[in-house]
Amino acid sequence: MKVNLMHGAGGEVMGELLRVITNLRHNNAGGIGLESLDDGAVIPLNGQNIVFTTDNHVVSPIFFPGGDIGRIAVCGTINDLAMMGGRPVALSCGMVIPEGFDVADLERIVASMDAALDECGASLVTGDTKVLERGALDAIIINTAGIGVAERVVRDNGLVPGDAIIVSGTIGDHGIAIMAHREGFDFGGQIHSDVAPLWTLVEGALATGDIHAMKDPTRGGFANAINEMAKKSRVGVVIEEEALPFRKSVQSAAGMLGIDPLEVANEGKVVMGVAPDDAEAILAALRSHPYGRDAAIVGEVIEGSHVTMRTAIGGERFIEPPIGDPVPRVC
Amino acid sequence: MKVNLMHGAGGEVMGELLRVITNLRHNNAGGIGLESLDDGAVIPLNGQNIVFTTDNHVVSPIFFPGGDIGRIAVCGTINDLAMMGGRPVALSCGMVIPEGFDVADLERIVASMDAALDECGASLVTGDTKVLERGALDAIIINTAGIGVAERVVRDNGLVPGDAIIVSGTIGDHGIAIMAHREGFDFGGQIHSDVAPLWTLVEGALATGDIHAMKDPTRGGFANAINEMAKKSRVGVVIEEEALPFRKSVQSAAGMLGIDPLEVANEGKVVMGVAPDDAEAILAALRSHPYGRDAAIVGEVIEGSHVTMRTAIGGERFIEPPIGDPVPRVC
Amino acid sequence: MAVGKEILDTLHSLVDQEITLMHICGTHEAAIARAGLRSVLPSNLKIVMGPGCPVCITPQGEIDAALDLVEKGCIVATYGDLLRVPGSKGSLESSGGDVRVVQGVHKAVEIARNEPGRDVVFISVGFETTAPTVAAAILANPPENFSILSCHRLVPPAMAWLLEQGEASLQGFILPGHVCTVMGYEEYERFPVPQVVAGFEPEDILLGLVMAVQQIREGVHRVDNAYPRAVSREGNVKAKRLMYEVFEPFDVEWRGFPVIPKSGLRLKPEFAGYDAQEKYGIEIRHVDKHSACICDKVLRGVARPSDCRLFGKVCTPRTPVGPCMVSHEGACKIWHLYESKRA
Amino acid sequence: MAVGKEILDTLHSLVDQEITLMHICGTHEAAIARAGLRSVLPSNLKIVMGPGCPVCITPQGEIDAALDLVEKGCIVATYGDLLRVPGSKGSLESSGGDVRVVQGVHKAVEIARNEPGRDVVFISVGFETTAPTVAAAILANPPENFSILSCHRLVPPAMAWLLEQGEASLQGFILPGHVCTVMGYEEYERFPVPQVVAGFEPEDILLGLVMAVQQIREGVHRVDNAYPRAVSREGNVKAKRLMYEVFEPFDVEWRGFPVIPKSGLRLKPEFAGYDAQEKYGIEIRHVDKHSACICDKVLRGVARPSDCRLFGKVCTPRTPVGPCMVSHEGACKIWHLYESKRA
Amino acid sequence: MCIAMPAEVLEIKDGNIGVVDFGDLKQEVRLDLVDVSVGEFVLVHVGFAIQRLSREEGLETREVFRQVHAAMMEE
Amino acid sequence: MCIAMPAEVLEIKDGNIGVVDFGDLKQEVRLDLVDVSVGEFVLVHVGFAIQRLSREEGLETREVFRQVHAAMMEE
Numbered sequence A, B: 001m002k003v004n005l006m007h008g009a010g011g012e013v014m015g016e017l018l019r020v021i022t023n024l025r026h027n028n029a030g031g032i033g034l035e036s037l038d039d040g041a042v043i044p045l046n047g048q049n050i051v052f053t054t055d056n057h058v059v060s061p062i063f064f065p066g067g068d069i070g071r072i073a074v075c076g077t078i079n080d081l082a083m084m085g086g087r088p089v090a091l092s093c094g095m096v097i098p099e100g101f102d103v104a105d106l107e108r109i110v111a112s113m114d115a116a117l118d119e120c121g122a123s124l125v126t127g128d129t130k131v132l133e134r135g136a137l138d139a140i141i142i143n144t145a146g147i148g149v150a151e152r153v154v155r156d157n158g159l160v161p162g163d164a165i166i167v168s169g170t171i172g173d174h175g176i177a178i179m180a181h182r183e184g185f186d187f188g189g190q191i192h193s194d195v196a197p198l199w200t201l202v203e204g205a206l207a208t209g210d211i212h213a214m215k216d217p218t219r220g221g222f223a224n225a226i227n228e229m230a231k232k233s234r235v236g237v238v239i240e241e242e243a244l245p246f247r248k249s250v251q252s253a254a255g256m257l258g259i260d261p262l263e264v265a266n267e268g269k270v271v272m273g274v275a276p277d278d279a280e281a282i283l284a285a286l287r288s289h290p291y292g293r294d295a296a297i298v299g300e301v302i303e304g305s306h307v308t309m310r311t312a313i314g315g316e317r318f319i320e321p322p323i324g325d326p327v328p329r330v331c
Numbered sequence C, D: 001m002a003v004g005k006e007i008l009d010t011l012h013s014l015v016d017q018e019i020t021l022m023h024i025c026g027t028h029e030a031a032i033a034r035a036g037l038r039s040v041l042p043s044n045l046k047i048v049m050g051p052g053c054p055v056c057i058t059p060q061g062e063i064d065a066a067l068d069l070v071e072k073g074c075i076v077a078t079y080g081d082l083l084r085v086p087g088s089k090g091s092l093e094s095s096g097g098d099v100r101v102v103q104g105v106h107k108a109v110e111i112a113r114n115e116p117g118r119d120v121v122f123i124s125v126g127f128e129t130t131a132p133t134v135a136a137a138i139l140a141n142p143p144e145n146f147s148i149l150s151c152h153r154l155v156p157p158a159m160a161w162l163l164e165q166g167e168a169s170l171q172g173f174i175l176p177g178h179v180c181t182v183m184g185y186e187e188y189e190r191f192p193v194p195q196v197v198a199g200f201e202p203e204d205i206l207l208g209l210v211m212a213v214q215q216i217r218e219g220v221h222r223v224d225n226a227y228p229r230a231v232s233r234e235g236n237v238k239a240k241r242l243m244y245e246v247f248e249p250f251d252v253e254w255r256g257f258p259v260i261p262k263s264g265l266r267l268k269p270e271f272a273g274y275d276a277q278e279k280y281g282i283e284i285r286h287v288d289k290h291s292a293c294i295c296d297k298v299l300r301g302v303a304r305p306s307d308c309r310l311f312g313k314v315c316t317p318r319t320p321v322g323p324c325m326v327s328h329e330g331a332c333k334i335w336h337l338y339e340s341k342r343a
Numbered sequence E, F: 001m002c003i004a005m006p007a008e009v010l011e012i013k014d015g016n017i018g019v020v021d022f023g024d025l026k027q028e029v030r031l032d033l034v035d036v037s038v039g040e041f042v043l044v045h046v047g048f049a050i051q052r053l054s055r056e057e058g059l060e061t062r063e064v065f066r067q068v069h070a071a072m073m074e075e
Ligand code: SF4
Pocket: C292, C293, C294, C295, C296, C298, C305, C308, C309, C310, C311, C312, C315, C316, C320, C321, C322, C323, C324, C325, C326, C332
């Protein structure tokens, strides 16, 4: 069998590939390991919970409205640490650069990484760089790994019936911004990626109430994240269509592109399941943070399985994890 | 300015690129940071020295006599941790896979990673996978980052005049094996990469005597590693040509290819500077380990600067860090 | 949502018999699925999907022709919809060729203008809504390195064919709102069956259903317009004129159907220079479908996806066998996504 | 190392005057540098490098011709040595074309056989050591899609030219051991200057120096052979015969030199089908050198790299200005690597 | 088939290019198939305006539904 | 120029292909330019044997130096 693009797009298909890649006997260092496929691993060291995570970042274009690959590379890992309840401490950075890449662009990327680090008190402490010959690689790839420390570890599988589902802001901003750019729709700066480091946002929420589960709705979007959380927690989730926060411009663009904004990546959002009694307080905490102003309670955890949506018209339908990256459609 | 292949090949040229990439205010988490360009960073956490390092691995061919990219990806990071005195605890793995890659090959790679982990008691606990479309990427890229714990941190800049320079075995095996394969010289299985995880070897040496500095002679080979160690330590080094251990087959191949085996990568070797009184004991400890059987004392640290070689004929010359990847030559 | 609820209440109060309606528009199917409309309809009112998804009805031979063009080194410009539709040997996405997703035909022309050294072919699929946009582009004198592979289809001939078969027990049709935006609905008045032109908001569709049920209750048939803000009886006259200036109807096969007379659009001889088939000597071959796939029946409204024995087993959204499983609007795909779990 | 030390002692005991010898072989230079030989020689014995590196003496116009072939879409097969040599617009390595490093001409022929749809051109550089291997390959009927860009040079005409200039005060020559392996040394006997054929082990070179110094002390000139295990007076007769069966001498420019009569090798007319210049209409243009680069003087033995005002400043191994800084065996590069710090 | 979205015409350039607003999102569309003025609404499909909508109906879909439903019920 | 390495001929195939040993490293080389038998030594350049070496000299370079040096000194 050959790897195809669907294998990289999240969801069930990706799961098959992950089964191959995670088929290791040495997959856990005494805490939460690779087998959990959570946002990160946990390693108990000397009485502390060390959180450890990694992501490869490839994004086209590398500079886009609202951010660039450098900001994504830092935020992607900061956010995975935060999703586990981890305060980000240190990042590594592995760059693979195609021959011919502009050094001035590299300077911009690095400055952008530094700015993102500045927002959450983490440092990039170790790195590696490879240059590949023209033709072997199209665009820069940045891997970051991160180390954090968690007072209390939060999993993505801790949803409990009755929990309120909260998203920290508008959905689909990053994915639609990128998709539009990539497919030659020139929206200029009208749609901005939401890429942002979420640690201080999450820190505030953690201090406010009981968060049962968290996940960042990146690849595969909200649809994928909520399904993964529900499936791993062995519960059902009901989402209220009318409660979902969208930016109007993103909705317009999604309509034009024929793409469901629930299925595209967010890079500055968290989906959480929280104890119902704490939901309002946590919502207020999120909304008091610049990255959480549009936070909303969008659904509820129920017994059962599947994620369904109560539509505006009163209907009910499934929210499925997407298969493959979305493609613009006209019909 | 554009990035070119020389920027990725180590040495002075790479240094220029690194100045751009490491131009960060947030580059240190309270210990040893990016600014040191050592084999890894050190983060003091709760009274422990956490060692943290990363490497991108791109190798062509991905399967070669003596190993594969999976083994290299694990060993490369294990060894960087070991070079800092760190016991490897946990690894992350970021794979970037080109569309069309054979899943059976992936299985082989993963099994090989597992086997390397097995040799040193570390686990691969977190990962990420991206699939790039055909044409955007030629070959699989594997990034690993690693966390270790060091009782005593060893730097690459601790050489002291009088130190004995030890290499843990024959030089150039990996680089010559790869180079030959890549350039279409068919040596069959006559030359094997030395790729190996060195923690237990290093652990034994650390327990035996006073190691002032360590570095693994990977990219740029022994020539690069010893120059970096000397420069950072502000000392000179004299190498005895006749003491350098080479496999005869590697020497023959290097002769045929017109390539200096001192300038190509090793993936299972360590270069160390040790207190002269401990040199013999450490040498014995290394030689008692399967990966250290050909260890040798190859030189001495002196006051001054530059790395020179006392040649067999009694002459003296510089050993310089190579510029760019070596290329086979016929004249 | 008060209006929607009101219309829905009206609908429930009106349906007092088993009624099956067919829509012939992928966008209707997508809207119905997205709003979960079927879950709130009266239980004796069924909506089935006809041959209204241009991806579903594009025969494999036309995809193969597009792949032939890729192989000849052309830049193939296409709507994203076609990207993953399987031909005999893979899809445009997996072809490894220079395939560009475009928003519309004008963007394909732009590519041809910007890369004069390359041959650019636009895979021109779509019903009457889309064909006029291509006609406008052709009439604007695109560069010589531009051409189209015309795969257009017309709705009324397919409806006529369906009605002649008489297989499906349909009480009426929901007409495709955007096709009618362009074409008006005069030409549908010849069909002796209740029909309503509907838009694409859930409320639009509910209104359309109410109107159709009313005709059935009254025992009449006519074309009602539930989408008056966009559709008039005569449609967009200018668009129709441009379309017929450039294209002419011809007999063509639909995926799942036989050759239907005058149901396709091809370039008129005077535009042969823009005809990729002529230009590159591309032949469209008939390809027999997978023996067990009942897409044809699904598209004709005489079977549901779940009647297919491949459905959800051999044929899934990831390994689609028939076209109905490929398109986002394909009946089988939508059924799989939104309905299979309910079974 | 006892032998080496013994020979070295002999050398020290023999040199009692200022002596400068020239070698004309990049491999000699590399061996001298690698062994740090200059550091152990008597201080009044100097060895300078002449035009013996085929990379250094290949004019920029020939690199440009290779780049033209890349641009025409040919597979360009070359020794690694040429990869980074700058032409007027970049190097083969940075050309982005299909450039393959090969071990020898036979591997380039193999590529042509395996990829019959592609044109394969071998950039055929080298002295008399290398030219016979190419001749053998040509005589073995390579496929039609194979050809060579002949950039070969002959040593004796360059030596003759050097001696005619009389600029450098040289007491003798160390002759290139592997050129003489093929050619023998009979044709060098006409030069009225002490000469010794030497091999490439440090001891070989030391032996050669001893023999040259002996001739100088004796006030005689002849060709001595310090490399008898590989070199005979007549050389490899078969190799010579093949070489002249395929190639014929012609007048050609060397980098740093003017046109030297009969100093190049080109394919004879009967092999024109394998001549890339003929086949692709490639012209070799003369390119003026950087005004301040004194490579020509360095190669002629009248200046040292450190005499160049660009050396180590504008011109470094990373940003080479002249060819002597490009090749591994280029005098300026070797000087930079092994000697600059000593200054 | 045929996704189409209503948009308001903000500007007309070079005769057949319109700058339209889809709702916080401006885009250029082709006007080859319609005769339209600034301030009017159009229905846009594959980058072309395919029909003109009346301004009120473009702005207030909900109200339109109400009216059509009411009218129908009165019959 | 002209890196060349001595090697021992282990086998001869198809007339002009030799399998040679460079010292723990076997390789195929072309024999077009020399007449040579198994067991003899050759000097190899760019994949071609360019000359035959006597077996003793191929094996014992050091001894060769000694002899040449000694002979020279005797003169
Ligand atoms: S489920 Fe698949 S095979 Fe069956 S009718 Fe649908 S598309 Fe055809």
